[in-house]
Amino acid sequence: MSFLVEPPALPVPQLHDEELAELNAEFERLPAPKIIQWAVDNYSPHLCMAASMQDAVLIDLATRVDPGIEVVFIDTGYHFPETLETVEVVRRRYGLNLRMMTVTPHAEELWKVDPESCCSAVKVGQLDRALAGKAAWMSGLRRDEAPSRAGTPIVARDLRGLVKINPLATWSDLDVQGYIADHDVPVNPLLRQGYTSIGCQPCTQPPVDPDDPRSGRWAGHGKTECGIHM
Ligand code: SF4
Numbered sequence: 001m002s003f004l005v006e007p008p009a010l011p012v013p014q015l016h017d018e019e020l021a022e023l024n025a026e027f028e029r030l031p032a033p034k035i036i037q038w039a040v041d042n043y044s045p046h047l048c049m050a051a052s053m054q055d056a057v058l059i060d061l062a063t064r065v066d067p068g069i070e071v072v073f074i075d076t077g078y079h080f081p082e083t084l085e086t087v088e089v090v091r092r093r094y095g096l097n098l099r100m101m102t103v104t105p106h107a108e109e110l111w112k113v114d115p116e117s118c119c120s121a122v123k124v125g126q127l128d129r130a131l132a133g134k135a136a137w138m139s140g141l142r143r144d145e146a147p148s149r150a151g152t153p154i155v156a157r158d159l160r161g162l163v164k165i166n167p168l169a170t171w172s173d174l175d176v177q178g179y180i181a182d183h184d185v186p187v188n189p190l191l192r193q194g195y196t197s198i199g200c201q202p203c204t205q206p207p208v209d210p211d212d213p214r215s216g217r218w219a220g221h222g223k224t225e226c227g228i229h230m
Helices: 017-027 032-043 057-065 081-094 115-131 173-183 189-193
Strands: 047-050 070-075 097-102 136-138 155-157 163-165
Touching: 017 155, 032 047, 032 057, 032 136, 032 163, 047 057, 047 115, 057 081, 057 173, 070 115, 081 097, 081 189, 097 115
Parallel strands: 047 070, 047 136, 070 097, 136 163
Antiparallel strands: 155 163
16 A cells, blocks of 8 residues: 555646647747736746846736746855845845745855756756746746857746746847836846856856857856756
């Protein structure tokens, strides 16, 4: 006799490949608030969004649709002080339903010797924890952020089988800057110091390739993504 109890099936639709293709075609023509509304209507309360705290554009948009949406921030223990300050500014500004995923500090600085394993243990592991029991999640991924992100879909299934929604996928850098100015959206102060993509402090520097805003991330390691968007 087994005492293992299966987790209850989530009462949300699974999306098949054809449905994803149809949604992506439709969403290419929709503004971000409509895409967020679709996500909230279909997946809340089994929905959250991940925030990097580079800026609060997606948070601003999402909290207009659902003020109580769960916002996940992974506190790796290696963030810039400016990023942690931005978390507080944004939390207060929007009264966020913020879920901080805090990592126990490593005994050694794994990022120095093996950044792939460090990201996998710290970022991917904490996101897996945050997404337990969820059916869908949103992120601020954009095609314009880097050549490696040019093919970002608006809606997809991630490796966990969850629905992943990128409402800003079609936004250009100018769209983001315009929205920030129009709505007085908080941004990470490092953006004014030459950083164009902000992650953990030991693995982030201003871009080394002016044509690739993410080229300051893990520079010299041949690594371009932390793994949470794979
Ligand atoms: S970005 Fe660097 S410090 Fe942060 S989790 Fe990845 S390897 Fe570790």
